[in-house]
Amino acid sequence: MNETSDDNSLITQSETQMRKGMLVYCVLLLLKDGKVYTSEIIRSLRQAQLIVVEGTLYPLLNRLAKDNVLVYEWQESEQGPPRKYYWLTDDGQALLIELRSNYRKLHASINALEKGAHHE
Amino acid sequence: MNETSDDNSLITQSETQMRKGMLVYCVLLLLKDGKVYTSEIIRSLRQAQLIVVEGTLYPLLNRLAKDNVLVYEWQESEQGPPRKYYWLTDDGQALLIELRSNYRKLHASINALEKGAHHE
């Protein structure tokens, strides 16, 4: 709660916020080409600098599966514990299309604001 | 709490999420050219289809002012109640630059995912 020394906290916070909203969209993008298991998703997202912690992704996948966006099946691994492979349902495909459209619109809106197009 | 009839709730939810993260950035963009008062900000954001309700923006502006990103002054209006005009501090200008950079990176990452660039 020190308000003088953590002046970069707002930056970090806003960075986090920016990534947050895109998370569902990015997860669906990662799954659009086939079955992927959870740790693999985390690694891919980290490569894209989009997420770091497991505690965010596992509940998210559970929610998406509960809402019939994803399904999964367990699969034995040759080395290590079994893996939970996820893929998109038809509803998931539809949601992906919807989110892609929304992202395009959002990006366009931000571009407009960046160019200072705020006149009544 | 009905889980069968509100099957578009996840879409709405994700749309909301997408806008959420961009809010700080968009507010700073709106203020980058000078003093603006709150209702005006709300109208501009609505035009850009980025936010709808006041209950989101007022607390956000308070937070940003508390964190020395924005300052404000009261100004009489010729018609109606007085208005609270906000503008960016130097810290706010710096944050805007930071957030612009972050947004660029995020957009690039999403573009990469859209093109299916997830290979180890």
Added chain:
DNA sequence: TATACTACCATGCTATACAAGGTACTATTA
């Protein structure tokens, strides 16, 4: 048997968007 690695998961905290309702000032009109 013990250690290391991989993978999955749950709990508690905190931040925050939204819904809903409220206050106060000005102008218009009866």
Added chain:
DNA sequence: TAATAGTACCTTGTATAGCATGGTAGTATA
């Protein structure tokens, strides 16, 4: 003067969801 409408600001309560932290379990190796 009194009532209504319009504008602008603000607060409270609720629910969502990311994150920190810690834990379980299977496999492989020393």
